[in-house]
Amino acid sequence: MHAWPASEVPALPGQGRDLRIHDTATDGPVTLDPGPVARIYVCGITPYDATHMGHAATYNAFDLVQRVWLDTKRQVHYVQNVTDVDDPLLERATRDGVDWADLAVQETTLFREDMTALRMLPPQHYIGAVEAIPGIVPLVERLRELGAAYDLDGDIYFSVDADPHFGQVSNLDAAAMRALSAERGGDPDRPGKKNPLDPMLWLAAREGEPSWDGGTLGRGRPGWHIECVAIALDHLGMTFDVQGGGSDLAFPHHEMGASHAQVLTGEFPMAKAYVHAGMVGLDGEKMSKSKGNLVFVSALRRDGVDPAAIRLALHSHHYRSDWEWTDQVLQDAVDRLGRWRAAVSRPDGPSADALVDEVREALANDLDAPAALAAVDRWAARQEAEGGTDIGAPGVVSRTVDALLGVAL
Template sequence: MHAWPASEVPALPGQGRDLRIHDTATGGLVSLDPGPVARIYVCGITPYDATHIGHAATYNAFDLVQRVWLDTKRQVHYVQNVTDVDDPLLERAQRDGLDWAALAEQETALFREDMTALRMLPPRQYIGAVEAIPGIVPLVERLRDMGAAYELEGDVYFSVESDPHFGKVSGLDAAAMRLLSAERGGDPDRPGKKNPLDPMLWMAAREGEPSWDGGSLGRGRPGWHIECVAIALDHLGMGFDIQGGGSDLAFPHHEMGASHAQALTGEFPMAKAYVHAGMVALDGEKMSKSKGNLVFVSKLRRDGVDPAAIRLALLAHHYRADWEWTDQVLQDAVARLARWRAAVSRPDGPSAEALVEQIRESLANDLDAPAALTAVDRWAALQEQNGGTDEGAPGVVSRAVDALLGVAL
């Protein structure tokens, strides 16, 4: 599976700052000092509907991570998956009378278009669950053979008790985990499981549903969590720098994935930091496909909204915050974009060196994009009020905003 084209990231004078970022597993900021190649895995979409603002906010957060690392002159090895076979996709295809594979391909293509328009840097590897199946099957067989998994009516489950570190990603107690498991794709009430929290690794073939050769597992398809584990271990290995996604993935997805990988390898942790973006609401409720209260990026683009304004609307909120999308949020972003473009269109202006360092410091401090935007606002206000004599300043500001914030002025 191919990703989307990369927009050019301008080189800036000076040196970027190392990233300090909030780690869900420890509950505080951690200082990340990757080697020459920073490694990040971000969980991708289940492609049964178009990209909504909640998706865009999540991928914007991890795009900023990449930009901070690139500014330190590191390379970035970014991997993202596509869950192109799963219950929600199959249910939507059946509801709408569509071929599930065609629906997945259609929505993945639209996602690529939205990511390109928003200037999100693409992953080095963009891998679908279906194409990962040949690598998933041996991992499930290994877990079963080592006693970390068991069969139940043809399905294969992971035993969470096989990982002594289970629970350290989310920090939740068993009761909270059980509630969330039921809400987020698990089956804690299924009779015969060793532990209600045990997640499925391999689902035996069901009539009328797609299935693949699972070797000694029989025909079927993979569970949700093992998909990302297989892809991450194959391309990044253990101990990569950041595992990322929305806050609703901390449990069960990232918790279970970490335990799968740790049981398989005997190493801990799977990732140095587990980083989670907040949820975006609409009309007082979390924006979600199941509720249908969505604002689609593609619809905004069709309505003539500049993608740079959409990106500024996302950047106006700290990535970990839960916030609500409103017409005013977008109007403020459109106005800000106009002010910034007017400011950099002049032939000279106030010195920009301090501004570049302010943007760098803000983003290095747990991706504080709102503080970075405020710094650019101050420079633009000075430009509007008094101007300046530095002929290179507008160009420096334009390149810095592009390189570090992903906004083309």
């Protein structure tokens, strides 16, 4: 599966700061010091209704992570999956009377178009669950050999008790885990499971649903968590720098994935930092497909909204915060984009040397994009009020905003 084209990232003078970011597992900041190549895995979409502002906010956060690392003169090895076979996709296809595979292709294509328009940097490896199945089957077989997986009426489950570190990503108690498991795709009440929290590794073939040859596993399809584990281990190995996604993935998805990988490899941890973006709401509720309260990037683009304004709207909220999408949020972003473009359109202006440092420091401090926007706002206000004589300043500001915030002025 191919990703989307990359926009050019301008090189800035000097060098950026190492990233300090909030780690869910330790519930505190960690300073990441990758080697020459920083490694990041971000969980991708289930392509049955893309791309709403919740998606955009999540991928915006991890785009900033990449840009901070690139500014430190590192390379970035970025991997993202597409869950192109799963219950929600099959249910939507049945509801709409379309082929599930065609729906997945259609929505993945739309997602690529939205990411391109928003100038999100693409992953080097963009892998669908279906194409990953040949790598998933041996991992499930290995877990079974290790005694960490068991059969239940033809389905194969992972035993969370096999991992002594289980629970150390989300740090939730058993009751909270059980409630979230039921809410987020698990089946804690299924009779016969060794532990109510045990997740599915391989779902035996069901009539009317797609299935694949699983070798000794029988025909079926993979569970959600093992999909990402197989892709991450194949392309990044263990102890990569950042595992990313929305905050609703901390449990069960990232918790279960970490346990799968740790049992398979005998290594700990799967990732050095587990980083989670907040939820975006609309009309007082989390924006989600199940609720139907969605604002789509593609719809805004069709209405003539500049994608740069959409990115500024996303940047105006700290990535870890939960926030509400409103018409005013978008209007404020449109107005800000207009002020910034007017400011950099002049032939000269006040020095921008301090601005570069301010934006770098803001983003290195747990991706504080609102502080970075405020720094550019201050420069634009000085430009409007006083002007300046530095003929290079407008270009420096444009390149800084482009390189570090992904916004073309």
